[in-house]
Amino acid sequence: MKNEQIVGRALAEVLPTTDKWWFQQSHLLRLNLILLIPLLSSSVAGYDGSLMNGLQALGQWQEYFGNPQGAMLGLVNAAQSIGSVLALPIVGSFSDRYGRKLVLLAGIVGVIVATIIQATATTLAQFVVSRLVVGFAGMFVVQPAPMLIAELAYPTHRGKYTSAYWTMYYLGAILASWTTFGTEAYESDWSWRIPTILQAGYPLVQLSFLYWVPESPRWLVSKERNGEAFEILAKYHAAGDTSSPLVVREMGEIAETIRMEQLAQATGWGTLVQ
Secondary structure, rough: HHHHHHHHHHHOOOOOOOOOOHHHHHHHHHHHHHOHHHHHHHHHHHHHHHHHHHHOOHHHHHHHOOOOOOOHHHHHHHHHHHHHHHHHHHHHHHHHHHHHHHHHHHHHHHHHHHHHHHOOOOOOHHHHHHHHHHHHHHHHHHHHHHHHHHOOOOOOOHHHHHHHHHHHHHHHHHOOOOOOOOOOOOOOOOOOOOHHHHHHHHHHHHHHHHOOOOOHHHHHHHOOOOOHHHHHHHHHHHOOOOHHHHHHHHHHHHHHHHHHHHHHHOOOHHHHOO
16 A cells, blocks of 8 residues: 555655655554554453453452352443443543543553452452552553554654554453463462452553553643654654654644644534524
């Protein structure tokens, strides 16, 4: 597929011409490796989405918590979704106000804390609370990640990375399923505690490397921090070339898009009936 079909004519005109693959260019290799960190947010969701199915199949989990049935079992399963719904009204505005990276960090820490509560649960009430926290914090992991990926990715790679985002869900879901299957033979409560402990695995990987993930250039421009945004784009899209036509064009497009969005926000719903 031609670059013009992938990124549009405006950006295709200023894309550098090279006969090297992306992994042969250090700045693009570094960027694509960095983007694996927010990409793992989908795996965090996948692990959690599959975990409860596996735990309910474990007799040790059922016995430890008194064989919950009916409405109580429904609450255990719904707790994660309730937490997610509670986070929905605020997570988007938080991403716009405080930045994608900070919100992602808060979510990662929240999921790790929730995992500790969940893995050390001694009562069903504590387990339900942990599921609520997982759902709430999980939204802070899942929501800003695709925006950060799309706003950092190299133009010709953006579609591939955003398409891969929810595909990574199954990396987490499969791991959770096989973990609960593997611990089924354990006769103690470690049968269900081990899978819950491992829920912190992907978030811990993200936490370990998040420092090296730059903030979204688009968010920086929206906060009038254009110099920082320009430096990030130049470093990761043009190998540090501050005179790159690609970076200049990208900055112009970002600024124009934000200006148009601000104009649209200034138009109220009343315009429809005027």
